Amino acid sequence: MTSSLNINEIYQGDARELLPQVESDSISCSVWSPPYHLGKEYEKGISYDEWIGLLKDVIGLHYSILKPGGFLVINIADILCFPDESIPRFQAMNVSRHKVSITREEVLEAKAANPNYNRNQLAALLGCSEQTIDRRLNGNNIRGGKYNTQTRVHLVGNIIQDAATAANLYLYDRRIWMKDPAWENSKWATLSYRAVDEFEYLYFFWKPGTTIVDRSKLTSEEWASWGSRAVWQIPSVRANNDHEAKFPLELPRRVIKLLTFPDDTVLDCFMGSGTTAVAAIREGRNYIGIEKQSGYVSLARESCEKEKQKWQATNGQKTYKSEYASSGNQLTLLDKF
Numbered sequence: 287m288t289s290s291l292n293i294n295e296i297y298q299g300d301a302r303e304l305l306p307q308v309e310s311d312s313i314s315c316s317v318w319s320p321p322y323h324l325g326k327e328y329e330k331g332i333s334y335d336e337w338i339g340l341l342k343d344v345i346g347l348h349y350s351i352l353k354p355g356g357f358l359v360i361n362i363a364d365i366l367c368f369p370d371e372s373i374p375r376f377q378a379m380n381v382s383r384h385k386v387s388i389t390r391e392e393v394l395e396a397k398a399a400n401p402n403y404n405r406n407q408l409a410a411l412l413g414c415s416e417q418t419i420d421r422r423l424n425g426n427n428i429r430g431g432k433y434n435t436q437t438r439v440h441l442v443g444n445i446i447q448d449a450a451t452a453a454n455l456y457l458y459d460r461r462i463w464m465k466d467p468a469w470e471n472s473k474w475a476t477l478s479y480r481a482v483d484e485f486e487y488l489y490f491f492w493k494p495g496t497t498i499v500d501r502s503k504l505t506s507e508e509w510a511s512w513g514s515r516a517v518w519q520i521p522s523v524r525a526n527n528d529h530e531a532k533f534p535l536e537l538p539r540r541v542i543k544l545l546t547f548p549d550d551t552v553l554d555c556f557m558g559s560g561t562t563a564v565a566a567i568r569e570g571r572n573y574i575g576i577e578k579q580s581g582y583v584s585l586a587r588e589s590c591e592k593e594k595q596k597w598q599a600t601n602g603q604k605t606y607k608s609e610y611a612s613s614g615n616q617l618t619l620l621d622k623f
């Protein structure tokens with residue numbers, strides 16, 4: 287029998303192999319952000335089905351390790367450009383992008399007036415190329431290119447919810463993280479009616495049991511600005527130089543502060559750069575981290591050491607303010623960690 291994972295350590299390995307080694311009923315809150323199936327370096331070579339399998343397995347392994355009344359909080363986004371061979375070709379007349387000002391109506395008029403003209407003759411008549419005539423008549427400006435596989439939006443929340451329900455964990459709440467608009471990831475937005483990518487979800491699942499609800503753990507200002515609010519406006523991490531998909535520290539910090547008490551244990555089994563562990567230390571909680579890639583494990587351990595030193599230097603008294611001051615639900619960055 288393998289011994290349990292210790293608190294305040296980050297372990298290298300696959301979440302599916304290490305989660306069974308976490309002590310039963312010991313985790314007050316597990317908060318993590320898994321791979322999003324977006325082709326990041328750390329998820330290369332994983333098929334869609336394998337990715338779903340990973341999410342289901344990891345969620346399924348949570349029931350036994352969560353304390354009764356504890357929470358699993360998952361930060362994830364929908365897949366906005368999910369390639370799908372089966373969808374009909376999206377025909378887009380991108381009128382505002384036409385380099386040649388000839389409209390479809392003008393081509394149709396010319397055709398009606400000259401029913402025997404072929405495309406070549408119509409092109410000569412209107413002073414444009416044969417290709418323009420074809421595009422206007424057949425509307426074959428296809429988003430993403432004529433021959434590329436088309437994409438659609440793919441919702442992820444239902445997959446997560448089904449996996450949690452199968453594991454006897456119940457959807458307790460859901461919130462929105464409103465982040466910076468990612469214009470550079472949304473080039474297609476200029477060729478369609480789709481919105482820019484600017485929010486993600488937080489799904490809160492609950493393990494049946496007694497949950498102590500103590501409203502005094504947040505100030506009335508914190509309750510008003512984020513504790514009771516469904517939309518959390520938090521700037522994205524600007525410098526993803528050491529890890530390609532960090533979430534902002536304020537995200538797990540709020541979850542931890544809201545759902546746990548000092549000395550409770552917080553888990554992140556997709557630990558990445560260590561953000562959740564740093565937030566746990568900052569809020570006086572214990573942590574357990576699991577991360578597959580050794581480089582990120584070292585990074586996370588270093589970040590934890592730095593945070594612990596800060597903590598010890600102040601004898602556990604926080605001398606620095608939390609990162610954000612609130613005014614309504616608008617947040618201003620005060621002090622960058």
Ligand SMILES: C[S@@+](CC[C@H](N)C(=O)[O-])C[C@H]1O[C@@H](n2cnc3c(N)ncnc32)[C@H](O)[C@@H]1O
Binds near residue numbers: 300301319556558576
């Ligand atoms: C979205 S990132 C998490 C980033 C983290 N929240 C942060 O702020 O740095 C997902 C992480 O999960 C790790 N990962 C992917 N598959 C894993 C697995 N099967 N077990 C453990 N970690 C895994 C990746 O290496 C990556 O660091």
